[in-house]
Amino acid sequence: MTAHIIDGQALAMQLRSRVAGHVARLKEKHGLTPGLAVVLVGDDPASELYVRNKRRQTIEAGMTSVEHKLPTETSQADLLALIEQLNCNPEIHGILVQLPLPKHLNANLVIDAIDPAKDVDGFHISNVGLLGTGQDAMVPCTPLGCLMLLRGHLGDLAGLEAVIVGRSNIVGKPMAQLLLNESCTVTIAHSRTRDLATICRRADILVAAVGRPEMIPGDWIKAGATVIDVGINRIVRGGKRQLAGDVDFSSAAGIAGAITPVPGGVGPMTIACLLANTVTACCRSHALPPPDGLTL
Numbered sequence: 001m002t003a004h005i006i007d008g009q010a011l012a013m014q015l016r017s018r019v020a021g022h023v024a025r026l027k028e029k030h031g032l033t034p035g036l037a038v039v040l041v042g043d044d045p046a047s048e049l050y051v052r053n054k055r056r057q058t059i060e061a062g063m064t065s066v067e068h069k070l071p072t073e074t075s076q077a078d079l080l081a082l083i084e085q086l087n088c089n090p091e092i093h094g095i096l097v098q099l100p101l102p103k104h105l106n107a108n109l110v111i112d113a114i115d116p117a118k119d120v121d122g123f124h125i126s127n128v129g130l131l132g133t134g135q136d137a138m139v140p141c142t143p144l145g146c147l148m149l150l151r152g153h154l155g156d157l158a159g160l161e162a163v164i165v166g167r168s169n170i171v172g173k174p175m176a177q178l179l180l181n182e183s184c185t186v187t188i189a190h191s192r193t194r195d196l197a198t199i200c201r202r203a204d205i206l207v208a209a210v211g212r213p214e215m216i217p218g219d220w221i222k223a224g225a226t227v228i229d230v231g232i233n234r235i236v237r238g239g240k241r242q243l244a245g246d247v248d249f250s251s252a253a254g255i256a257g258a259i260t261p262v263p264g265g266v267g268p269m270t271i272a273c274l275l276a277n278t279v280t281a282c283c284r285s286h287a288l289p290p291p292d293g294l295t296l
Contacts, residue, residue: 002254019279035092036064036066038067039097044100096274124138131178140171158183165208167188225255229249243263279291
């Protein structure tokens with residue numbers, strides 16, 4: 001068996017196109033331009049790259065992009081003051097504080113200072129609670145992108161057994177809730193799970209989000225399963241730097257029914273979902289119907 005490669009680049013392009021169409025209609029019919037503010041503290045190279053990509057794609061979609069780049073030594077008080085300014089700015093519909101933050105800053109306090117209606121990352125405790133109780137919430141971008149990839153490939157997910165390897169607040173836990181909402185039978189596993197291989201082999205849907213390069217080999221995968229690899233790990237192989245997922249792609253591709261590559265799988269969907277969430281936030285703030293095709 002050779003797995004079908006789930007092309008996240010292509011699906012993300014389709015989603016960005018729908019986002020751009022909604023933005024154009026908001027401008028034409030309501031005189032509204034969705035605005036996204038991104039706050040970057042410090043000079044982490046990976047974070048700077050992510051922010052540049054987000055800014056470029058935000059502008060390409062016809063939206064307003066505002067970037068605040070702050071020095072590493074920025075105080076908690078100054079960062080919270082900036083967030084309050086953005087909360088009060090009616091032209092800003094989405095606020096994203098790029099993580100990780102410098103160690104002297106409390107990420108939980110910063111996230112919970114964001115207006116939940118503008119929390120397009122879906123990390124605010126209010127949005128976490130809404131998602132957990134099956135209500136309308138801002139859904140974290142990476143799990144939302146994973147769900148869209150799964151729906152696009154499998155269609156109806158009801159009754160499938162899903163295993164998520166990883167229990168983070170950013171991916172693992174919200175991914176589990178989304179799959180529960182799709183009527184999957186869900187297991188959350190992690191690096192300390194006993195007999196992890198046996199648990200993974202049960203999965204019709206396997207989501208790898210543990211942050212360890214190629215931790216999951218092909219013989220941990222059920223024949224024909226759909227594998228979503230969230231991991232983005234920088235490794236050196238053959239003297240060359242490259243990206244690797246949490247799944248050993250070469251062995252998994254011979255067993256799985258479908259698999260996302262790294263890069264080119266989940267990553268592009270994450271930014272596309274951020275744009276979609278910003279449009280959704282703009283519509284909600286003006287009591288407009290949720291945009292078709294951008295929300296769950």
